[in-house]
Amino acid sequence: MRKQELAKLDRTDLRILEALQHNGGLTNQQLAETVGLSPSPCSRRVQKLEAAGIILKRETVLDARKLGLDLTVIIQISMDRHTPERFANFEEKVASYPEVQQCYLVTGQEADYLLKVVVPDIDGYQHFLLNKITRIEGVSGVHSSFVMRRVVDTAALPLNYVET
Amino acid sequence: MRKQELAKLDRTDLRILEALQHNGGLTNQQLAETVGLSPSPCSRRVQKLEAAGIILKRETVLDARKLGLDLTVIIQISMDRHTPERFANFEEKVASYPEVQQCYLVTGQEADYLLKVVVPDIDGYQHFLLNKITRIEGVSGVHSSFVMRRVVDTAALPLNYVET
DNA sequence: TGTTATTTCGCAACATTATTGCTTATATGG
DNA sequence: CCATATAAGCAATAATGTTGCGAAATAACA
Incomplete structure (x- = not known):
C-alpha cells in the first residue's frame, strides 16, 4: 500500500468540501453561493472531486x-x-x-x-x-x-x- | 429525557430509509424506482421523514x-x-x-x-x-x-x- | 516584463429532476 | 356494505443540474 498521492486542491475546493461535509443536502446552487462561485464551475468542481475519489459517498443519517x-x-x-x-x-x-x-x-x-x-x-x-x-x-x-x-x-x- | 415515541413506518418507508442510508446521492426518481413507487409519493414520503426528524441530515464522506x-x-x-x-x-x-x-x-x-x-x-x-x-x-x-x-x-x- | 498557453469562469441554452394539484384507487372503521 | 381517510399516479409546472462556448484570469515561459 503505497503512499497516497495527494490531489492538489485550492481554497475553493476546500470550501466546497467543507460545506458538503457538514451539509450533504445542499443543492448545487446553494453550494455555489456559499463558496462564491456561479453554479456551473461549482458543479464541475464537485464532479471532479467525485471522479478523483476525494468525495467517497453520500450518506443519509437517521435518528436511532x-x-x-x-x-x-x-x-x-x-x-x-x-x-x-x-x-x-x-x-x-x-x-x-x-x-x-x-x-x-x-x-x-x-x-x-x-x-x-x-x-x-x-x-x-x-x-x-x-x-x-x-x-x-x-x-x-x-x-x-x-x-x-x-x-x-x-x-x-x-x-x-x-x-x- | 422521556422515552422516544416511535413513528409508525410501513415497509415502503423502511425501504426508502434503507436505500438512502447506503446511498444518500440517489435522485428521487432512482429512489422511487428502487422502492417501487412513482416519483411523487416517494418525494412526499421523504419529506415526511425529514419533517419527523427520522432523517437527521445528509453527509458527504471524504477520503481521508x-x-x-x-x-x-x-x-x-x-x-x-x-x-x-x-x-x-x-x-x-x-x-x-x-x-x-x-x-x-x-x-x-x-x-x-x-x-x-x-x-x-x-x-x-x-x-x-x-x-x-x-x-x-x-x-x-x-x-x-x-x-x-x-x-x-x-x-x-x-x-x-x-x-x- | 511581455507574450503565449492553460485554466477557470460565467452566461445562456438545454436537459433533467423535483414538486404540486388533482383524480383515482386502496384501505379503515362504523 | 357504505363512508371516511390515506396514499397512489398522472400531468403540468417549477426548480435545478448540466453542457457548449467565448471571455477573463491565471500561470508559464522566453
Missing part, C-alpha cells in the same frame, strides 16, 4: 432513537491467535452484521478490534454478543462500554490540515 | 487518505472528578476541535470518554494530545489505540429491528 434503536455499545475484542486466516474470517463475519457500524483493527495490548454496534436494547445486545460475536472463531476476550451520551458524532474531517 | 489525513486514533480518557462542571467543560472543548469525529460518554472503569480523532500523522497526534486534550481540566488518564485497518465504517443503522 426515533427508530427504537436505543443502545450503542463500544466493544473491545481480543483474538487468541493472530493469524491472517482468523482475522479474515472475523472481519468477514463482522462486516455481514447490520448492527456493526464500525470495526477497526487497532494497536494496543487490550484489544485487537474495536467495534461500535447499535441495537434496540440490552436484550438485543445480549443476543448479538452471544449468538454472533462470541461464536466467531478466535474471539477470546470481549469488553463492552455502553454509550450514555453522544457528545460528537460526525464524518467530517479536519480540512484545516489539508495543504492547498 | 487522499487528503493527507493518514492517522486515526481511538482515545480512552478518564476524568479525575466526576462533576457536571468538569464534564461540561470537557465536552465543550472537545466539540470545538475539528480533529474529533466522535466523542462518547461511556460506562466502564477504564474510561469515561471514548474519542475518535483524525490527524495527518504521529506528529499531528502528539500536538493534538499535548496541546489540546491533556490541557483540559480534569483529564487524568489517556490511552491511545491507533487504527491500522478500517473494516467497517458506516452510519447505517440496523433497520431490521424496526417494527413496521
Whole structure:
C-alpha cells in the first residue's frame, strides 16, 4: 500500500468540501453561493472531486432513537491467535452484521478490534454478543462500554490540515 | 429525557430509509424506482421523514487518505472528578476541535470518554494530545489505540429491528 | 516584463429532476 | 356494505443540474 498521492486542491475546493461535509443536502446552487462561485464551475468542481475519489459517498443519517434503536455499545475484542486466516474470517463475519457500524483493527495490548454496534436494547445486545460475536472463531476476550451520551458524532474531517 | 415515541413506518418507508442510508446521492426518481413507487409519493414520503426528524441530515464522506489525513486514533480518557462542571467543560472543548469525529460518554472503569480523532500523522497526534486534550481540566488518564485497518465504517443503522 | 498557453469562469441554452394539484384507487372503521 | 381517510399516479409546472462556448484570469515561459 503505497503512499497516497495527494490531489492538489485550492481554497475553493476546500470550501466546497467543507460545506458538503457538514451539509450533504445542499443543492448545487446553494453550494455555489456559499463558496462564491456561479453554479456551473461549482458543479464541475464537485464532479471532479467525485471522479478523483476525494468525495467517497453520500450518506443519509437517521435518528436511532426515533427508530427504537436505543443502545450503542463500544466493544473491545481480543483474538487468541493472530493469524491472517482468523482475522479474515472475523472481519468477514463482522462486516455481514447490520448492527456493526464500525470495526477497526487497532494497536494496543487490550484489544485487537474495536467495534461500535447499535441495537434496540440490552436484550438485543445480549443476543448479538452471544449468538454472533462470541461464536466467531478466535474471539477470546470481549469488553463492552455502553454509550450514555453522544457528545460528537460526525464524518467530517479536519480540512484545516489539508495543504492547498 | 422521556422515552422516544416511535413513528409508525410501513415497509415502503423502511425501504426508502434503507436505500438512502447506503446511498444518500440517489435522485428521487432512482429512489422511487428502487422502492417501487412513482416519483411523487416517494418525494412526499421523504419529506415526511425529514419533517419527523427520522432523517437527521445528509453527509458527504471524504477520503481521508487522499487528503493527507493518514492517522486515526481511538482515545480512552478518564476524568479525575466526576462533576457536571468538569464534564461540561470537557465536552465543550472537545466539540470545538475539528480533529474529533466522535466523542462518547461511556460506562466502564477504564474510561469515561471514548474519542475518535483524525490527524495527518504521529506528529499531528502528539500536538493534538499535548496541546489540546491533556490541557483540559480534569483529564487524568489517556490511552491511545491507533487504527491500522478500517473494516467497517458506516452510519447505517440496523433497520431490521424496526417494527413496521 | 511581455507574450503565449492553460485554466477557470460565467452566461445562456438545454436537459433533467423535483414538486404540486388533482383524480383515482386502496384501505379503515362504523 | 357504505363512508371516511390515506396514499397512489398522472400531468403540468417549477426548480435545478448540466453542457457548449467565448471571455477573463491565471500561470508559464522566453
